[in-house]
Structure formats: structure tokens, C-alpha cells
Amino acid sequence: MNTDFVKTEAVQTLLDRATGKDAEGGNPRLKAITRDLLEAVMETIVKHDISESEFWQAVNFLQQSAGEFGLIVPGTGIEHFLDLYMDAKDAEAGLTGGTPRTIEGPLYVAGAPLVEGEADLSVDPDDTDTLYMSGKVVGPDGEPVKDAIVHVWHANSKGWYSHFDPTGEQTPFNNRRRIKLGPDGQYSFRSKMPNGYSVPPEGATDKLMQALGRHGNRPAHVHFFIEAPGYRTLTTQINFGDDPFAADDFAFGTREGLLPVPNRQGDSAYIGFDFQLQRAKAEAEQAFSSRQRLEA
Template sequence: MDISFVKTPAIQDLLDRVAGTASDKGDPRVKAILRDLVESLMVLIVKHDIDENEVWGAVNFLQNGAGEFGLLMPGVGLEHFLDLYMDAKDAEAGKTGGTPRTIEGPLYVEGAPLVDNDANLTDDPDDTDTLYMAGRVTGPDGEPVANAILHVWHANSKGFYSHFDPTGEQTPFNNRRRIRLGDDGRYAFHSKMPNGYSVPPGGASDRLMQVLGRHGNRPAHVHFFIEAPGYRQLTTQINFGDDPFAADDFAFGTREGLLPVPNRQGDTAHIAFDFQLQRADDAEEEAFSHRARLAVA
């Protein structure tokens, strides 16, 4: 059947009723978005001749995999798409430069200890090399950004994050800190080297990747938020450039300019990396997105 079926009066009337377009109550923006979303799904059903069993199979997949939505979003490219879309809108508005943004991922935890520079992120024993990372946080003219807070989080050498570790072995906030920077904008920290991870075996993300003929692996990486008065909040991460999955990250988090190669020396590795922020036009640009995040007292 042709997708023009969706444009027939009966289907269009159904869509109007679904979105409540005849009512002056409710949110007009939500109505318009929901109508277009449902219509797009109808078009997909007709275009690909998706039958009833396949529709309900997809519903069951999403219901059963609800706990992995934070992995499915980057896995299907939607989280990376949001970065590309925001980049394009910035370019239209003449906002260029600065460290590239990239995906947050689902594993940030609010409330990490607030510490001074030269911080140790790792609380638990971990038989692996030590990572030393340092650099500067500057503004668009190279000026040091004063009073910045650098949020850092990463996995342990097994690829597990504290608060999400299936072994339950990590202490709270292991490999997680908020670092208070001084007037010179310099930062430094050390921790035990993280490893990459794969999506949970047999979970929704793993099953989807297998159907698509893809893998569910991420390279070793370190996540960052940077916030500072007068500057746009930055969400980014570095992927280790010598990791075999750096060029094939299942979450599409790898971006040019975010691939430092650690300088490995014996049982240590060193990364020098500078961050550059853009100036904020208003308080909203200084703030974090409204994404729901795990909060721990």
C-alpha cells in the first residue's frame, strides 16, 4: 500500500483527534509535535508494511528495555544527532570555536565530592596504570576561565562505573569528582586508568546491536562537564586515541579534537588537554540540560 493512505481524510481526522487539535486546552507545541510523531510512525508502518506482530514486538522490546534507554539513545545515534543539530544551530547563529561537545551518556551521578586541584579521583584499589591529566580551561580569546567547576567521571579498569557496577564492589563516587579551579584556569587530576566497556550482554542494547550487525563497545574514555560564570556549559569527553574502538565507538561519541593519545611511560600514562569555552549569552546557556540524572545524597 502507498503511504498516501496516511493522508486520507479518515487518518488525518484520527491524527487531529489524537493531538486534541479541536480543543483550545493543552500545549499547542506538544500537540503539534505529537501529531507529527504519530503520523511519522504511521508512515513507517505503511512504507515498510509492518504487521501487527512486529508493532507489538517493538512495543515489548521498548517496555522490556526501558532500563537501557540511556544506552539505546546513543546506540541508535540520536544523542550524537542532537550534538550535530546543536552545532548546526550554533553555526547559523555565528557561535563557532571552542572544544567540541559530545554525548553525556547515561552514567553521570550528581553530588560527587567537590575538591581542589591536583585531585585523586580513585578511591578503590585497582591493579592498573595511573592516568595523569592536566591542562587549562580558557575562553574564546585565550583568557583563563576563573572559578570554573570541572566535573570528571570515568570507568574503572574493568569498564564499570561506580553506582552502576554490577559487581557492587566500588565505593560511592569512585572515579568521580567535581574539581574547583582557580583564577588561572588550570586543572590537574590523577586516577587509575579506565577501560572501555560493552553494553550489558543479553540486554536490549546488545540484542539490537546484534540485529543490526553491530557491536556494543565503547573505547576507554573520560567524561567532563565544565561550568563557569559567564560561559556556556560544556558537555564533552575524550576518547583515548590508541584504543581499537576509538574509530568505531558504538555510541558515536568520538569527535575530531577529542582523541588524545596517552603518553604511556611504564605504569603511568599522561594526557595534556586544554578546554576552550564559549561565552554565554544568557543564564540558560550557563546551565545544564534538563536531562534526568541519578542523584545521590
């Protein structure tokens, strides 16, 4: 059947009633967005002749995978699409430059210890190399950004994040810190080398990736939020350029300019990386998104 079926009077009337088009009250923007989403779902059902059983299999999958939405969203490219969309809007507004943004992922934890000077992220022993990372935070003209706070977090050598580690072996806030920078905008930290990881085996994300003929692996990486008065808050991460999954990240977090190759010497690895922020034009640009995050 042709998707024009969705444009018939009966279906259009259903969409209007379902989204409260003529009802008093409610949020007009939400009504319009919900209507477009529902219409797109209906068109997909007709276009692919989705059966009733197939539809309810999809609903069952969504109900069972609620705990993994934080992985499914990046794994299906939606979180990366948001980055591309924000980049396009910036370009349209004439805003260029700065360190590329990229996905946050679902594993940030608010309330990490705030430290100054060189930070040691790793509290727990970990039989792996030591990572040393340093650089500076600058503005669009190369000026040092003072009073910046660098939020940094990453996995351990087994690919587990503290607070999300199913083994329960990690100390709270292991491999997590907030670093308060001085007027020179310099930062430095050391930690135990992180490793990449895969989505939970046989979990909802894994099953979806297998059904799509894809894998669920991420390369070794380090996450960052960088905030400073007068500048846009930056959400980004670096992927290790020598990791075998650096060019095939299931979460699409790899971006040009965010692939440093660690300088490995003996049992140590060194990364030098500078961050460049854009100036904020509105107070909201200095805030974090409304994403729900774990607090500990």
C-alpha cells in the same frame, strides 16, 4: 500500499483527534510535535508494510528495555544527532570555536566531592596504570576561565562505573570528582586508568545491536562537564586515541579534537588537554540540560 494512505481524510482526522487539535487547553507545541511523531510512525508502518505482530513486537521490546534507554539513545545515534543539530544551529548563528561537545551518556552522578588543586579521583585500589591528566580551561580569546568547576567521571579498569557497578565493589564516587579551579584556569588530576566497556550482554541494547549487525563496545574514555559564570556549560568527553574502538564507538561519542593519545611510560600514562568555552548569551546556556540524572 503507498504512504499517501496516511494523507487520507480518515487518517488525518484520527491524527487531529488523537493530538487534541480542536480540543481546548493543552500545550500547542506538544500537540504539534506529537502529531508529527505519530504521522511519521504511521508512514513508516505503511512504507515497510509492518504487520500487526511486528508492531507489537516493537512495543514489547520498548517496554522491556526501559531500563536501557540511556544506552539505546546513544547507540541509535540520536544523542549524537542532537550534538550535530546544536552544532548546526551554532554555525547558523555565527558561533564558532570552543572544544567540541559530545554525548553525556547515562552514567553521571550528581554530588561528587568538590576539591581544589590536584585531584585524586580513584578511591579504590585497581591493578592498572595510573592516568595523569592536566591542562587549562580558557575562554574564546584564550583568557583563563576563573571559578570554573570541572566535573570528571570515568569507569574503572573493568569498565564499571561507581554507583552502577553490578559487583557492588566500588566505593561511592570512586573515579568521580568536581574540581574547583583557581584564577589561572589550570586543572590536574590522577586516577586509575579506565577501560572501555560493552553494553550488558543479552540486554535490550545488545539484542538491538546484534539485530542491526553492530557491536555495543565503547573505547576507554573520560567524561567532563565544565561550568563557569558567564560561559556556556560544556558537555564533552575524550576517547583514548589508541583504543581499538576509538574509530568505531557504538555510541558515536568520538569527535575530531577529542582523541588524545595517552603518553604511556611504564605504569603511567599522561594526557595534556585544554578546554575552550564559549561565552554565554543567556542564563539558560550556563545550566545543565533537563536530563534525569542519578543523585547520591
